[in-house]
Amino acid sequence: MASLSALPPPSRPSTTPPTASLPPLPTARARKTMQVPEGPRSASPYQPSKLRTPSSPRPPSLSRSPLSNSSSTTNLTTVRSVSNGRTPSSPDKALRRTISIASFPQPPKAASRPSTAASTIPGVQGPAAAGGGGHAKLRRRSSRLSTGTVASGNTGPRCVPVAQPKLVDGGSCSTSVTTFEDTEDSVGAAKGGKTKESKGNVIVSVRVRPDTSNGGETPRNHGEWSLDGRRSLISHRGKDGGDYHYDNVFTPQENNAKVYDAAAKRLVRRVMEGYHGTVFAYGMTGTGKTFSMQGTATSPGVIPLAITDIFSFIRETPHREFLLRVSYLEIYNEKIHDLLSTSVTNGVAAPPQEEIKLREDSKRGVYATPLKEEIVQSPTQLLRVIARGDHARRTSSTQFNARSSRSHAVVQIVVESRERVPPGDAQDKRAAMPPGGVRVSTLSLIDLAGSERAADDKERRTEGAHINKSLLTLGNIISKLSDSKDKQGNPIDRDGRHLPYRDSKLTRLLQPALSGNSLVSILCTVQLVNGINAHSGETLNTLKFAARAKNSIVSHAKKAEEAYGSGGGDAGSRVLLERYRMEIQALRGQLDSQAKAQAEKELKWDEQQFEKEAQARHEEQVLEMQLARTALKERIEHLNRLILSSKSTGVNHHGNLSSAFGRLSRMSSTDAGTRSLRSSASQSTLGAGHSIRPMSFMSVNSSDPSIPYINGSFGNDEEDDLGEFGDGKASLQRQVAALQADLGDKNRYISTLERRLLQARRSSHSRMSAGVKSNASSPATIAEHPDMATLLREKDMEINELRSQLDDKDRMLAALRSAARHRDVAVVTAESSIPELRVKLDTTSSRRSSTNVSPPNESSEKNPSPTRRVASLRVSEKDTDRRKSVDDVSRMLDEMIQSRVESGHLERNSVGHLKHLSTDSRRGSVSAEVRALTPTPSISVEPTPGSPSKS
Numbered sequence: 001m002a003s004l005s006a007l008p009p010p011s012r013p014s015t016t017p018p019t020a021s022l023p024p025l026p027t028a029r030a031r032k033t034m035q036v037p038e039g040p041r042s043a044s045p046y047q048p049s050k051l052r053t054p055s056s057p058r059p060p061s062l063s064r065s066p067l068s069n070s071s072s073t074t075n076l077t078t079v080r081s082v083s084n085g086r087t088p089s090s091p092d093k094a095l096r097r098t099i100s101i102a103s104f105p106q107p108p109k110a111a112s113r114p115s116t117a118a119s120t121i122p123g124v125q126g127p128a129a130a131g132g133g134g135h136a137k138l139r140r141r142s143s144r145l146s147t148g149t150v151a152s153g154n155t156g157p158r159c160v161p162v163a164q165p166k167l168v169d170g171g172s173c174s175t176s177v178t179t180f181e182d183t184e185d186s187v188g189a190a191k192g193g194k195t196k197e198s199k200g201n202v203i204v205s206v207r208v209r210p211d212t213s214n215g216g217e218t219p220r221n222h223g224e225w226s227l228d229g230r231r232s233l234i235s236h237r238g239k240d241g242g243d244y245h246y247d248n249v250f251t252p253q254e255n256n257a258k259v260y261d262a263a264a265k266r267l268v269r270r271v272m273e274g275y276h277g278t279v280f281a282y283g284m285t286g287t288g289k290t291f292s293m294q295g296t297a298t299s300p301g302v303i304p305l306a307i308t309d310i311f312s313f314i315r316e317t318p319h320r321e322f323l324l325r326v327s328y329l330e331i332y333n334e335k336i337h338d339l340l341s342t343s344v345t346n347g348v349a350a351p352p353q354e355e356i357k358l359r360e361d362s363k364r365g366v367y368a369t370p371l372k373e374e375i376v377q378s379p380t381q382l383l384r385v386i387a388r389g390d391h392a393r394r395t396s397s398t399q400f401n402a403r404s405s406r407s408h409a410v411v412q413i414v415v416e417s418r419e420r421v422p423p424g425d426a427q428d429k430r431a432a433m434p435p436g437g438v439r440v441s442t443l444s445l446i447d448l449a450g451s452e453r454a455a456d457d458k459e460r461r462t463e464g465a466h467i468n469k470s471l472l473t474l475g476n477i478i479s480k481l482s483d484s485k486d487k488q489g490n491p492i493d494r495d496g497r498h499l500p501y502r503d504s505k506l507t508r509l510l511q512p513a514l515s516g517n518s519l520v521s522i523l524c525t526v527q528l529v530n531g532i533n534a535h536s537g538e539t540l541n542t543l544k545f546a547a548r549a550k551n552s553i554v555s556h557a558k559k560a561e562e563a564y565g566s567g568g569g570d571a572g573s574r575v576l577l578e579r580y581r582m583e584i585q586a587l588r589g590q591l592d593s594q595a596k597a598q599a600e601k602e603l604k605w606d607e608q609q610f611e612k613e614a615q616a617r618h619e620e621q622v623l624e625m626q627l628a629r630t631a632l633k634e635r636i637e638h639l640n641r642l643i644l645s646s647k648s649t650g651v652n653h654h655g656n657l658s659s660a661f662g663r664l665s666r667m668s669s670t671d672a673g674t675r676s677l678r679s680s681a682s683q684s685t686l687g688a689g690h691s692i693r694p695m696s697f698m699s700v701n702s703s704d705p706s707i708p709y710i711n712g713s714f715g716n717d718e719e720d721d722l723g724e725f726g727d728g729k730a731s732l733q734r735q736v737a738a739l740q741a742d743l744g745d746k747n748r749y750i751s752t753l754e755r756r757l758l759q760a761r762r763s764s765h766s767r768m769s770a771g772v773k774s775n776a777s778s779p780a781t782i783a784e785h786p787d788m789a790t791l792l793r794e795k796d797m798e799i800n801e802l803r804s805q806l807d808d809k810d811r812m813l814a815a816l817r818s819a820a821r822h823r824d825v826a827v828v829t830a831e832s833s834i835p836e837l838r839v840k841l842d843t844t845s846s847r848r849s850s851t852n853v854s855p856p857n858e859s860s861e862k863n864p865s866p867t868r869r870v871a872s873l874r875v876s877e878k879d880t881d882r883r884k885s886v887d888d889v890s891r892m893l894d895e896m897i898q899s900r901v902e903s904g905h906l907e908r909n910s911v912g913h914l915k916h917l918s919t920d921s922r923r924g925s926v927s928a929e930v931r932a933l934t935p936t937p938s939i940s941v942e943p944t945p946g947s948p949s950k951s
């Protein structure tokens with residue numbers, strides 16, 4: 001294999017097909033422009049003066065001659081204009097008419113071929129030649145002559161057949177005859193007076209490239225060569241001279257569009273209809289094969305024009321759907337390389353990853369594998385893919401071509417098509433399956449490497465040897481081709497031998513085309529140079545090859561069968577259109593089921609969300625109920641406690657009052673009439689909606705028989721409550737304990753309320769966020785929930801009130817403690833002064849008994865005994881202590897109330913009652929409480945003798 005690094009970089013423009021935008025379909029005007037560099041037609045010696053211009057009307061006599069190619073091209077030129085949308089009226093119709101099968105360059109009728117004798121005279125364009133009658137005779141004759149010659153396989157000078165028709169079955173004429181199985185066309189052809197055989201499946205054309213040796217000017221004559229493009233005739237007057245007739249002979253003045261129209265256009269169309277087709281360029285190096293196949297940016301060749309037509313056909317065929325895939329390979333030194341898989345860096349192709357092998361199966365025939373195939377959807381995309389392959393193709397400088405193709409390059413475009421379901425017919429588009437199967441056809445566009453003489457360079461020599469060998473094999477096979485097949489259906493030569501397709505990769509790959517399964521168009525390129533030189537021999541060889549191909553290749557091309565399902569038909573599982581359709585169906589099904597599943601999921605999710613919300617609401621409600629229950633329980637407990645507290649502190653089990661203010665009560669109860677008693681300022685504050693009210697405010701009527709009043713005390717328990725010293729210390733302690741318990745209750749209740757508030761806030765927050773999530777445009781706010789807002793406000797107020805009550809309690813507690821302390825001090829002081837008092841009393845009594853003796857009763861009445869006096873003194877001392885204690889408490893309470901009044905919490909009205917500044921109805925109870933606490937005239941405290949009474 002050649003060293004790739006040694007290959008020169010691309011230098012010629014023709015090797016780079018247009019990749020930018022799709023070349024527009026050539027029009028008549030455009031073609032004229034493109035012909036300018038090729039010189040005027042009239043200037044050519046090979047252009048007979050009577051050749052009509054493309055615009056001139058064609059003589060009817062010429063309409064069926066081989067020269068009808070040019071008229072066909074003219075028509076096609078018009079078609080391109082139409083397809084470009086320049087003809088407003090029924091373009092489709094016009095297009096279909098003009099590019100119908102009749103417009104395809106027809107092979108010369110056997111009867112219309114000019115006589116060899118006439119055409120061998122160079123430059124002579126006699127009536128016989130023009131008329132075609134003589135030509136027909138020649139063809140017949142030649143065919144007869146050629147039969148033995150071709151069979152001999154001799155490619156030497158003796159084998160100089162003109163384009164001979166081949167005799168088949170009893171002498172009927174068969175050139176590269178057509179056996180199209182196209183009834184439409186057959187009918188059309190019959191109408192046009194053409195026989196079925198007149199339609200060629202094999203087109204052989206020869207293109208003469210301009211001679212650039214004399215400064216680019218086309219010489220007026222080619223010496224021993226004469227050229228008649230109109231009659232598709234090349235004549236050589238040399239030793240091995242003769243006339244060579246082909247389906248088309250393109251003069252140097254004819255451009256690529258003309259070549260395409262005449263040699264390939266119809267074939268491409270037939271491929272789109274379902275036939276296999278092969279176009280290949282054959283010729284000596286540097287004669288214009290690549291130029292013809294690829295063209296240039298200004299003059300696109302067969303490949304880009306075919307691509308244009310492929311997509312035009314797709315556009316014009318709305319009742320079918322198409323899928324195109326393309327592959328590009330080269331045969332270099334008898335090895336196959338995938339040009340689409342080869343990456344090129346800095347002009348150097350990377351070494352091939354995997355060797356491509358040729359395989360054969362009954363359905364696909366011969367094919368290369370593994371070969372990359374790219375699916376293309378537009379002409380531009382297809383051109384780009386091919387340009388990429390061109391870039392990877394091996395080229396090198398040779399003696400005759402600065403950038404010679406050193407490999408055979410094969411572009412394969414696989415066309416899959418099937419009937420499209422009319423949109424209206426399908427009830428359910430997804431379920432609708434097109435009526436027919438998929439038809440798969442292949443268009444092979446082959447640019448062969450040029451045959452050449454031995455080169456000096458070793459590498460070129462190796463390449464040349466491979467190239468020449470494969471071309472020789474191709475020539476041999478073509479020369480041996482016959483219509484015969486063995487029992488297995490394999491083609492055999494006329495001697496019954498198998499054809500040596502396997503002798504080269506090229507012939508193996510071309511086997512389906514050469515053995516009659518494909519439409520074939522062979523474009524042979526030559527360069528006519530004056531004088532006997534190397535070119536002449538090569539040119540003659542090329543012309544002979546073309547002549548043999550014309551005579552030998554018999555095509556029975558049939559429309560490819562339609563494949564049904566992914567496993568049947570021609571390409572079997574390779575039918576992508578079918579596979580894709582099935583895949584699309586499967587994916588649609590998946591999509592549907594997924595959409596369903598998604599919808600179900602969403603529904604479930606919604607339900608779950610709803611359930612969750614309901615659950616949350618339920619939990620909230622349960623919590624609220626629990627809180628309410630707790631609050632109620634606490635209230636009940638509290639009430640119970642208060643009742644117990646009243647029993648223990650104010651009322652004994654006999655119903656007597658005792659407790660914290662028992663002392664006060666006792667002192668009050670010493671007076672007749674109704675006395676107001678103040679117990680602890682316990683209040684029931686349970687529940688948000690519960691009004692604060694004094695719970696332990698009682699009026700105790702001392703005359704109530706149910707309250708036994710004995711010796712100024714409340715019942716027997718009183719003494720117990722008064723403690724060890726009967727001084728009320730224990731009672732105060734119990735009061736303190738009760739207040740502390742009350743305080744604890746309150747604290748618990750506050751914490752419960754706070755907890756509840758917190759939960760309420762949390763739940764409202766979560767509801768808000770849920771509202772925001774579900775409806776971002778109108779987020780829920782607390783303001784939108786007046787109940788919640790009101791509840792929150794109430795809770796806040798309640799908490800504030802409870803706090804203020806707590807403050808009050810604290811103060812009361814402090815006052816009571818302080819009172820207890822004072823009382824203790826007073827008791828201690830009183831007790832310490834009693835012995836002195838006793839001494840005093842004793843002294844006085846002894847003094848009295850010695851100086852003044854009175855009658856016993858009276859004296860005992862008027863002057864009680866010292867013991868009695870001491871006893872009464874003790875009682876009065878006790879009373880004094882108690883009064884002092886009560887005074888202390890009253891004083892403390894006064895101070896407390898005063899401080900609250902000063903701090904603005906309370907207001908004293910005209911009658912001396914106090915009330916909270918708040919007008920809230922619930923504060924009324926507080927006001928009442930305060931009133932109860934205030935030493936007003938309603939609370940009559942027995943003034944201590946000698947001390948000012950409190951008001």
Ligand SMILES: Nc1ncnc2c1ncn2[C@@H]1O[C@H](COP(=O)(O)OP(=O)(O)OP(=O)(O)O)[C@@H](O)[C@H]1O
Pocket residue numbers: 012014208209210252283284285286287288289290291292398401403404405406448449450451525
């Ligand atoms: N009909 C033509 N009109 C103008 N220039 C042409 C024509 N044919 C060929 N040429 C020019 O001749 C040169 C060689 O042509 P090309 O490379 O196509 O030859 P080839 O047959 O492909 O050679 P090889 O077999 O070595 O690859 C190119 O520069 C090309 O532009």
